[in-house]
Amino acid sequence: MKNRRLVSIDLGSAYTKVAIRRDWNGESELLRDLPLASDEVDFCVPSVVARVEEKGGARWLIGAAAGARAPGEGVRIYRYWKARLFATGSEQARRDEMGQAPRADGGDDYEEVAIQFFRGLRESLERSPYGEDVAASAVRVCVPRIDAADMDGRVGGILHAAGWRPAHGRVTVYEPESNACGMFTRGRNATWYPPAAPFTPRAGRSLHLVRMLEPEGLLQALRRMSGSFGVLVIDIGGFTTDFGYVEFDTSFASDDWHRPRIVQQSYELGIRELDQAVYDSLDEDAQREIRQLSPGEWDALKIDLYRGVPVTLGGAGGRPRTLGGGADGGRTGEALREFAERVIAVRDTFIREHVRGPVNAQTLTGGGSMIAPLHRAVVRALETDEDARVYDLLDDDEPRRTLASRGGRVDEGAVEARARRNQELVRGGSAIGGSSVFFE
Numbered sequence: 001m002k003n004r005r006l007v008s009i010d011l012g013s014a015y016t017k018v019a020i021r022r023d024w025n026g027e028s029e030l031l032r033d034l035p036l037a038s039d040e041v042d043f044c045v046p047s048v049v050a051r052v053e054e055k056g057g058a059r060w061l062i063g064a065a066a067g068a069r070a071p072g073e074g075v076r077i078y079r080y081w082k083a084r085l086f087a088t089g090s091e092q093a094r095r096d097e098m099g100q101a102p103r104a105d106g107g108d109d110y111e112e113v114a115i116q117f118f119r120g121l122r123e124s125l126e127r128s129p130y131g132e133d134v135a136a137s138a139v140r141v142c143v144p145r146i147d148a149a150d151m152d153g154r155v156g157g158i159l160h161a162a163g164w165r166p167a168h169g170r171v172t173v174y175e176p177e178s179n180a181c182g183m184f185t186r187g188r189n190a191t192w193y194p195p196a197a198p199f200t201p202r203a204g205r206s207l208h209l210v211r212m213l214e215p216e217g218l219l220q221a222l223r224r225m226s227g228s229f230g231v232l233v234i235d236i237g238g239f240t241t242d243f244g245y246v247e248f249d250t251s252f253a254s255d256d257w258h259r260p261r262i263v264q265q266s267y268e269l270g271i272r273e274l275d276q277a278v279y280d281s282l283d284e285d286a287q288r289e290i291r292q293l294s295p296g297e298w299d300a301l302k303i304d305l306y307r308g309v310p311v312t313l314g315g316a317g318g319r320p321r322t323l324g325g326g327a328d329g330g331r332t333g334e335a336l337r338e339f340a341e342r343v344i345a346v347r348d349t350f351i352r353e354h355v356r357g358p359v360n361a362q363t364l365t366g367g368g369s370m371i372a373p374l375h376r377a378v379v380r381a382l383e384t385d386e387d388a389r390v391y392d393l394l395d396d397d398e399p400r401r402t403l404a405s406r407g408g409r410v411d412e413g414a415v416e417a418r419a420r421r422n423q424e425l426v427r428g429g430s431a432i433g434g435s436s437v438f439f440e
Contacts, residue, residue, distance in 0.1 A: 001191065001205045001440040002168040005137040008434030009121070010178070013082045013238030013270060014299075014367055015044040016121070019431035020133055021189055024205065028187040028435040030428045036063025036124050038296070043428055045121065047238075048295050049078040049113050062120035067296035079295050080272055081117075083239045084110045086144055087268060111158060118162035138167040142434045144240045144266035145174035173434050176244030176264035179365060180233040182433030183425060184246070188212040189437045207437060209259065230357045232388070234347060234378075235430065236368030240266040241343055243350040247357040259438070263354045267346045271368045274339045275302070281331040286323055289313045305332060306371050333373070340377035363391040365426050370394075393422040 004024060010017045015038070018031045030043040037045050050066035052059045053074035061069065071077045125134045141155050156171040190208035229250050235242040245263040279287060290298060290313075301323075304311050310325040324332060351359065362382050369375045375394060382390045392398060399418035403410050425432070 003138045006435045007137045007139045008431050010142040010431035016047045017428040017431035019435045021435040024191045028432045049117050051076040060116045062117050068294050070294040078113045081110050081113045114158050115161045139164045140167040141172050142175045142178045142430045143172045145176050145264045146266050173439050175430050176242040177262050178433035179235045179430040180244035180246050181436045181438050182429030185212040187432045228357050230359050232359050232362045234364050235366040237270050237366045238272050239270040241269045242266045245355050277335040336373050344381045359388045361389045393426050
């Protein structure tokens with residue numbers, strides 16, 4: 001095993017999450033109360049970069065400060081630069097913001113944007129109460145599982161330039177596998193030294209996976225099965241939808257148990273495309289109003305718009321304009337339904353092309369799953385598969401139901417704590433999993 005202390009950065013297209021593991025057997029936990037985080041969730045840093053031209057040169061902003069800036073004279077907003085950095089030719093990579101195409105002269109250097117983001121993140125964390133943790137830890141980044149050459153080398157170069165110390169071994173982990181690991185372990189880490197065999201070198205520190213699985217959930221399901229048990233984790237993000245299929249051999253009988261097999265793939269289908277579909281359905285005046293918003297204002301507006309609640313924007317001459325009602329609301333609802341159908345279609349493609357074992361359980365995560373109408377539509381579609389149970393972390397009854405399986409009286413404090421943890425796992429599971437000893 002290579003890294004005793006590790007910071008994991010889940011570089012999301014919309015929001016970036018950071019987790020840390022402080023020792024081999026320490027819990028992986030999200031870093032909270034981050035200065036660069038959004039007002040909505042204190043562990044989610046908007047993945048936004050702004051370049052502001054000033055006398056004497058350019059000033060770079062990242063996170064909530066960048067998200068609060070509206071585009072204008074001397075201000076260049078980089079909102080979806082992750083897609084430009086990693087995409088393999090999709091429509092997503094051709095636009096950075098609503099109605100805004102990349103500069104035709106090729107003047108945008110997205111690796112420089114990435115360096116500025118990681119540098120600003122590091123400097124902010126060093127000034128925070130987590131400064132000593134950051135200084136003592138290596139860093140690993142969660143990236144999409146797409147066909148990109150030398151991901152470790154490319155991301156490692158960006159981290160070096162930004163002043164981070166890349167992890168030994170794997171500099172990157174793929175988002176599907178890190179998210180699946182976060183879901184299964186809920187941040188638990190456990191290692192051990194296998195007993196020494198006579199006349200052989202002592203084995204090194206090894207993974208203790210059985211102690212990392214949730215006693216009330218997956219571990220109990222595994223013990224009731226024979227053969228293999230397959231779990232599909234679906235993560236709807238801003239740039240990609242990620243699929244991680246994990247197949248467990250349920251015949252294990254001792255702590256010396258091999259790792260499960262992980263099959264994974266990311267598809268360039270993200271909430272960015274849903275946003276664009278809704279934007280394209282609006283008339284020119286509404287589109288102009290949206291282009292004048294800061295990224296943070298657009299994100300706040302979408303929360304209501306996607307819930308079917310009309311929103312009001314200031315119009316030309318100060319006249320208010322309402323979006324989301326009447327025909328607008330119908331078009332937004334249709335865009336959500338179509339996007340949900342596309343998620344299920346790529347899920348079926350992934351299973352058909354990559355999965356050879358059983359799918360006994362499915363779970364839905366990612367920022368996109370926080371959009372209530374989208375979440376409901378995808379879960380309903382998943383529930384039509386009678387052979388695969390849906391583990392819905394956003395189900396209000398999940399904490400009480402799972403804890404009741406222990407037997408005895410259910411502690412209300414534990415129910416509330418589990419509900420909070422479920423919310424964290426939906427949005428931060430990949431960061432939590434990326435710092436796991438599973439990848440050491």
